Amino acid sequence: MADRSRLADDQLTERLSAVPQWSRDGESIVRTFEAPTFLEGIAFVARVAEIAEARDHHPDIDIRYNRVTLTLSTHDRGGLTALDFDVAEALDAL
Numbered sequence: 001m002a003d004r005s006r007l008a009d010d011q012l013t014e015r016l017s018a019v020p021q022w023s024r025d026g027e028s029i030v031r032t033f034e035a036p037t038f039l040e041g042i043a044f045v046a047r048v049a050e051i052a053e054a055r056d057h058h059p060d061i062d063i064r065y066n067r068v069t070l071t072l073s074t075h076d077r078g079g080l081t082a083l084d085f086d087v088a089e090a091l092d093a094l
C-alpha cells in the first residue's frame with residue numbers, strides 16, 4: 001500500500017523529476033494527454049479508470065474533445081503523497 005503521508009518539498013522535487021510530463025499546480029500534479037480522436041480519448045479514460053479503481057486513487061478528469069487532462073492530489077490528505085506519483089507513473093505507462 002502506497003504511503004498516504006504528504007510529501008516534503010525535497011521528496012516532491014525528487015518525485016516530480018521522475019514524471020517530467022506532469023507539472024505541479026499547487027497541491028496537485030497535472031498532465032494533458034492528446035488522443036487522435038474524441039472516441040479514442042474516451043477509451044483512454046476507461047483505462048485510466050481501471051488504474052484508478054485498482055489503486056483506489058482517482059484523478060480529476062477533464063475531457064475537451066481529444067484532450068484529456070488528469071489532475072492528481074490526495075484529497076483526503078489535502079496535498080501530494082507518494083500515491084499520486086505512483087498513479088502518475090502508472091498512467092505514463094498506458
Ligand code: HBI
Binds near residue numbers: 059073074075077
Ligand atoms: N482519490 N485522488 C484521490 N484522493 C483521495 O483522497 C481518495 C481517492 N480515492 C478514494 C479515496 N480517497 C478513498 O480512500 C477515501 O475517500 C475513503
